[in-house]
Amino acid sequence: FGNAIHKAMEAYLIKQDGKAAFDDYWGFFEGMNLHYTRYRWLDLLGIGRVLLMKFERLHLKHLNTELVVPRLKCASSFMHADIEGTPDFVGMYKGVPTVLDFKTSKDRYPKEKILIDEQLYTYAYLAKHQLGLEIKQIAYMVFTKTGVSIQVIKRSIDDATVNRKMQEFALSVARIESMGIYPKNTGACIRGSIKCGIIYRDWE
Numbered sequence: 001f002g003n004a005i006h007k008a009m010e011a012y013l014i015k016q017d018g019k020a021a022f023d024d025y026w027g028f029f030e031g032m033n034l035h036y037t038r039y040r041w042l043d044l045l046g047i048g049r050v051l052l053m054k055f056e057r058l059h060l061k062h063l064n065t066e067l068v069v070p071r072l073k074c075a076s077s078f079m080h081a082d083i084e085g086t087p088d089f090v091g092m093y094k095g096v097p098t099v100l101d102f103k104t105s106k107d108r109y110p111k112e113k114i115l116i117d118e119q120l121y122t123y124a125y126l127a128k129h130q131l132g133l134e135i136k137q138i139a140y141m142v143f144t145k146t147g148v149s150i151q152v153i154k155r156s157i158d159d160a161t162v163n164r165k166m167q168e169f170a171l172s173v174a175r176i177e178s179m180g181i182y183p184k185n186t187g188a189c190i191r192g193s194i195k196c197g198i199i200y201r202d203w204e
Contacts, residue, residue, distance in 0.1 A: 001026070001044050002104040005143050006088070008052055009102045012060055013089065019052050038106075039145065051143045054150055059141065063100075064092035087123040090131065093139060098154075099123040100139045108151050109142050115155065118172075121165035124157060134159070 004026040011021035026048060030041055039047070089100040099120050103109070114120070117138070124135035135157060142151040 001048065001145075004048060005051070005104050006102060008048075008055075009088065012055070013063065018056070019049065022048050022052055044145070047145055047148055050148050051150060054148075055143075059150065059152070062094045063089065064095075083122060083126065085119070085123050085126055087127070090123065090127050090133065090135075093137070097127075097133055097136045098139055099127060099135050099137075100141055103140050103142045105142050105144050107146050108144055108149075109140060109153060111153055114138060114140055114153050118165065118169045121157070121162050122169065124162045125166050128159075128162075135162070 004022050007025045008018035008022040012018040023045075026041075026045055032041070034041055034044075087099050088102045089098070091098065093100055101117075101120060120138040124138060127133045127135050137154050137156050139152060139154040142153070144151060
């Protein structure tokens with residue numbers, strides 16, 4: 001379902017029919033035994049269509065895609081490490097240079113989740129160094145099944161914040177490499193604005 005919503009967003013951002021893209025992708029799974037505890041295929045077809053109608057009415061007009069290509073692959077380096085990423089959207093959102101990530105979820109996100117998302121800050125860094133676009137905010141647009149609603153979470157950022165986050169990220173990577181283990185699903189556990197203790201797992 002999440003991939004189907006993303007296909008719709010990709011279509012909208014190149015001025016194509018997002019609802020048709022959703023139907024085409026989701027239609028492939030009709031009759032398959034999907035593992036959703038509360039929803040059948042037909043339920044999610046209806047939920048997806050309603051969410052996309054809400055997106056068209058409330059949000060699409062605020063996304064200006066003229067500056068850059070949606071899903072553009074970006075690459076740069078930081079502290080002698082090569083980094084790359086493919087943001088869902090980099091451009092103007094309500095007139096503000098924004099990195100925006102489309103999400104699907106059963107329920108609404110805690111607002112604090114965006115504070116610890118290294119990925120969005122990395123995209124902001126890449127946007128400046130490859131595209132010359134100084135990002136002023138990061139955002140989630142969360143398509144929620146419960147309540148069939150679209151939640152937008154935004155946070156204003158500046159160069160100093162991005163550089164600090166990138167330094168923290170680089171130090172985390174160095175620590176992981178030195179220990180030979182990696183953190184698993186750390187972004188899913190939040191207490192207030194504090195990330196919970198990292199859960200480590202052996203490389204093997």
